[in-house]
Amino acid sequence: MWQKRTSVLVLAVLPVLGACSAFEDEGPQQSNCPSIGTLEDARTLTRFEPGLGTNPSAARLQVRIADAVPTSCAISGANGVVEMQVRFDLSQPASASGERTGFGYFVAISDPDSRIIAREGFELAMTFPDDRTRASATDDIVTTIPLPPGARLEDYRLLVGLQLTPEELDYNRRTQPR
Secondary structure, eight states: OEEEEEEEEEOSOOOOOOOOSSEEEOSOOOTTOOEEEEEGGGSEEEEEOTTSTTOGGGEEEEEEEEEEEEEEEEEETTEEEEEEEEEEEEEOOGGGTTOEEEEEEEEEEEOTTSOEEEEEEEEEEEEOOTTOOEEEEEEEEEEEEEOOTTOOGGGOEEEEEEOOOHHHHHHHHHHSOO
């Protein structure tokens, strides 16, 4: 049901972290594509050095879902096939440069009645090059959505979020503007 391909690009700049709503659409959609959005509370991830608390200076890794957009949508038999790109902005302290890091995220499918009908988790791992503290990574996802007779692909919704521990979710809820 799901396929994935990852690419990583080192950047010199990381946009400001933030989110605006419980579900934020990621911009213009292609015709016949489901809407794609991110979940506000799961849009960012901050991991801290063990034992140093949640002071921002103790952050070991910061990840933000930069965008999630469809690249292609089609009907194939009784299924909708959606190709999408999910782009992440990452940062880490210079002291962690050259170390391998990773995080998980998920894509869920919501039907026209807002019921989650499928959810798949993905892992993204990368190594920041020496002396770099910022990077961008893109995952290409292909999903197949079974469509009952008469259903329209554009009536479905894809939801993207970072896989968070309860502590990471609590941190987001305490620190993100509402």
